[in-house]
Amino acid sequence: MRDAALIAEALGPELGGGVGLEADSSARELSVAGRDLATVLSGLKSLGGFVLLDIDAVDRPEGFDLSYRFLDRGGEGPVAVLTVKVRADRGRPLLPSVMHIWKSADVLEREVWDLMGVVFEGRTGLTRILCRDDFVGHPLRKDFALERPDRFPEAAESEGGRA
Amino acid sequence: MSDSTTVEQEDALETQEYTLNLGPQHPSTHGVYRARLRLNGETIVSCESIIGYLHRGMEKLAESRTYAQFAPYTSRFDYLAGALNSWGYALAMEKLGGIEVPERAEYLRVIVGELQRIASHLVMVSSMVIDLNAVTAWMYAFTAREGILDLLEEVTGSRMNLNYIVAGGVTEDLPEGFTARAEKTLDELKSRLDDFDRLVSGNEIFLGRTRGIGVIGRDLALEYGMTGPNIRASGERLDLRKDAPYSVYPRFDFEVPLLSGGDSFDRYYIRLLEIHESVKLVRQALGAAPAGPVRAKVPRVWKPAPGEAYAQCESARGIQGYHLVSDGSVKPYRMHLCSPSFVNIGVLPVISPGLTIQDFVSTLASMDIVLGEIDR
Amino acid sequence: MAQGGFRMEVTDKDVEELAANGIDVAFSTVEKALDFCRSNSLWPVTFGLACCAIEMMAAGGARYDLSRFGFEVFRPSPRQADLMIIAGTATDKMAPLISRLYDQMPGPKYVIAMGSCAICGGPFADSYSVLRGVDKIIPVDVYVPGCPPRPEALIDAFLKLRAKLRKPEIAEAKLHA
Numbered sequence: 001m002r003d004a005a006l007i008a009e010a011l012g013p014e015l016g017g018g019v020g021l022e023a024d025s026s027a028r029e030l031s032v033a034g035r036d037l038a039t040v041l042s043g044l045k046s047l048g049g050f051v052l053l054d055i056d057a058v059d060r061p062e063g064f065d066l067s068y069r070f071l072d073r074g075g076e077g078p079v080a081v082l083t084v085k086v087r088a089d090r091g092r093p094l095l096p097s098v099m100h101i102w103k104s105a106d107v108l109e110r111e112v113w114d115l116m117g118v119v120f121e122g123r124t125g126l127t128r129i130l131c132r133d134d135f136v137g138h139p140l141r142k143d144f145a146l147e148r149p150d151r152f153p154e155a156a157e158s159e160g161g162r163a
Numbered sequence: 164m165s166d167s168t169t170v171e172q173e174d175a176l177e178t179q180e181y182t183l184n185l186g187p188q189h190p191s192t193h194g195v196y197r198a199r200l201r202l203n204g205e206t207i208v209s210c211e212s213i214i215g216y217l218h219r220g221m222e223k224l225a226e227s228r229t230y231a232q233f234a235p236y237t238s239r240f241d242y243l244a245g246a247l248n249s250w251g252y253a254l255a256m257e258k259l260g261g262i263e264v265p266e267r268a269e270y271l272r273v274i275v276g277e278l279q280r281i282a283s284h285l286v287m288v289s290s291m292v293i294d295l296n297a298v299t300a301w302m303y304a305f306t307a308r309e310g311i312l313d314l315l316e317e318v319t320g321s322r323m324n325l326n327y328i329v330a331g332g333v334t335e336d337l338p339e340g341f342t343a344r345a346e347k348t349l350d351e352l353k354s355r356l357d358d359f360d361r362l363v364s365g366n367e368i369f370l371g372r373t374r375g376i377g378v379i380g381r382d383l384a385l386e387y388g389m390t391g392p393n394i395r396a397s398g399e400r401l402d403l404r405k406d407a408p409y410s411v412y413p414r415f416d417f418e419v420p421l422l423s424g425g426d427s428f429d430r431y432y433i434r435l436l437e438i439h440e441s442v443k444l445v446r447q448a449l450g451a452a453p454a455g456p457v458r459a460k461v462p463r464v465w466k467p468a469p470g471e472a473y474a475q476c477e478s479a480r481g482i483q484g485y486h487l488v489s490d491g492s493v494k495p496y497r498m499h500l501c502s503p504s505f506v507n508i509g510v511l512p513v514i515s516p517g518l519t520i521q522d523f524v525s526t527l528a529s530m531d532i533v534l535g536e537i538d539r
Numbered sequence: 540m541a542q543g544g545f546r547m548e549v550t551d552k553d554v555e556e557l558a559a560n561g562i563d564v565a566f567s568t569v570e571k572a573l574d575f576c577r578s579n580s581l582w583p584v585t586f587g588l589a590c591c592a593i594e595m596m597a598a599g600g601a602r603y604d605l606s607r608f609g610f611e612v613f614r615p616s617p618r619q620a621d622l623m624i625i626a627g628t629a630t631d632k633m634a635p636l637i638s639r640l641y642d643q644m645p646g647p648k649y650v651i652a653m654g655s656c657a658i659c660g661g662p663f664a665d666s667y668s669v670l671r672g673v674d675k676i677i678p679v680d681v682y683v684p685g686c687p688p689r690p691e692a693l694i695d696a697f698l699k700l701r702a703k704l705r706k707p708e709i710a711e712a713k714l715h716a
């Protein structure tokens with residue numbers, strides 16, 4: 001694994017000015033703004049030694065916090081996870097898609113869209129992957145109520161969602 | 164003879180591609196996985212994976228259960244290797260709350276975890292051969308698995324969905340005389356595995372159906388984020404037990420098998436090799452486990468400080484990650500499972516074109532996916 | 540029978556009389572006879588959904604051996620099967636397919652709801668995507684509790700189904716006042 005701050009430094013020249021990148025070495029995290037996400041992730045790809053394992057979203061009052069989990073196999077010592085954190089606006093949850101850079105992001109982004117409602121721009125095929133195609137709402141959002149009345153799935157006309 | 168005329172006639176034939184659904188109800192999809200295949204004759208032109216038929220909303224349910232109440236759910240993710248799922252969740256909880264696990268518990272975790280890995284790999288090899296219609300071999304491996312399940316039942320009380328590895332350690336100590344019985348079962352396992360190996364691995368039909376089929380190169384596997392035995396069969400040595408050791412794995416002497424063909428046969432054979440390594444681990448752990456408590460004291464009403472933790476575990480299918488976010492209450496604010504099978508199936512649409520349907524079945528079987536952890 | 544004439548009814552007394560005369564004969568209706576045969580040869584459709592499927596496979600394995608009852612012939616196609624074992628959680632996405640597969644099975648057909656999820660949604664009953672029991676969409680003959688039920692429990696379910704086939708009255712619903 002490599003130190004998060006050093007990774008940020010190494011990325012610096014590639015990113016150029018105007019890209020804010022914060023590093024937290026102890027938590028092994030890089031924080032980046034949504035608009036710079038694709039650039040930073042592209043930079044990680046060029047650095048080499050990373051594997052994208054997971055994209056995870058948390059619904060916070062301030063917005064949707066996404067964590068891109070990379071396995072850092074470079075450098076010395078044991079492999080470890082490097083997390084790239086990015087926030088998507090609650091009102092307009094948009095982020096650039098990175099599936100053209102990191103192939104495993106295809107299914108991972110679809111899952112985040114399906115369950116959390118974050119839209120990834122610049123890609124095709126952003127469709128539901130886990131819920132039914134006619135499902136209404138994004139279940140992992142905090143305003144999606146879990147209790148639901150008994151119903152036959154066959155009789156489900158598209159009444160509004162539960163949220 | 165009009166050979167050339169026949170060829171011309173064939174070229175003049177109009178053919179049509181058609182769409183075929185493989186699954187979600189299918190004996191060979193290992194669960195409710197659906198592949199929408201576009202076929203030209205028997206050859207796949209394109210493949211689309213459609214999942215979600217087992218989506219139970221477990222991540223949402225986690226937010227309305229306490230941390231301890233959710234622990235039994237974790238075995239239902241990857242139900243073939245439930246103990247390893249529970250281990251990952253326990254690691255995340257321990258990281259979140261700063262809980263230390265007693266030494267004996269770590270050894271017991273290795274014992275049960277590796278026994279579970281053996282059971283899981285046995286299901287994989289047996290399912291793979293039965294997909295290729297070798298029913299006897301399936302019986303052999305399943306019966307071998309019964310011996311392992313007996314051991315697990317002795318320790319945990321359950322054959323499946325063990326609920327044994329919990330935050331702070333494990334729930335029970337080993338029963339009296341367990342070591343002797345385990346040694347006997349592992350000896351029997353070796354002889355059954357040898358039978359299975361002799362029956363299957365050199366079989367001409369099996370080799371014809373798996374050698375050179377569904378080749379996933381090392382670079383492709385890395386690009387698609389594959390982990391676990393699948394990538395180790397493609398020549399990339401990536402195993403958390405060695406590369407980022409947790410628990411007491413550093414104290415044991417074991418190898419991580421590596422094959423380089425990346426075809427279905429290698430993905431099958433590497434699991435046989437891994438079973439042998441797991442047997443070594445269980446034997447060593449049984450011999451070396453120190454006396455002591457098996458569980459740290461964790462309060463019944465556990466309120467970890469607000470924060471988050473991400474912990475990883477080398478599951479039978481790859482690297483499993485658990486993300487736990489706490490808001491200071493008794494229930495998780497967010498629980499997320501990073502599932503290796505979910506990422507592993509991403510590569511199927513890429514390697515399928517050009518395969519025939521039967522090759523696809525063989526490849527899918529060799530990927531060893533479990534829909535419980537894909538769909539959650 | 541000794542009185543001559545033709546009767547539609549055959550009583551136990553008649554059977555005893557015949558047996559006393561050394562004639563062993565069984566009387567039945569065509570339905571009952573066929574049901575007896577069916578009960579000894581249920582062909583399940585391979586329909587494992589989740590964890591219970593693994594215990595179902597173990598029940599078909601060498602140790603628990605469904606074969607000794609005649610039930611080991613799992614058919615991939617519903618058109619060749621007469622028993623559907625819902626082994627696992629029925630989700631909203633899967634429900635139309637369960638229904639369609641059930642419709643594709645030729646009658647007479649039976650359903651075993653194996654496991655807590657198939658009976659009532661199990662631990663996932665309050666989820667947004669889980670069917671609270673598969674009997675919401677198809678009729679169920681036998682419920683097997685467990686999470687997962689042991690293979691022996693599944694075999695017990697088969698045997699109960701077998702008994703139900705031979706004597707449907709045992710499965711009467713009782714209304715408690």
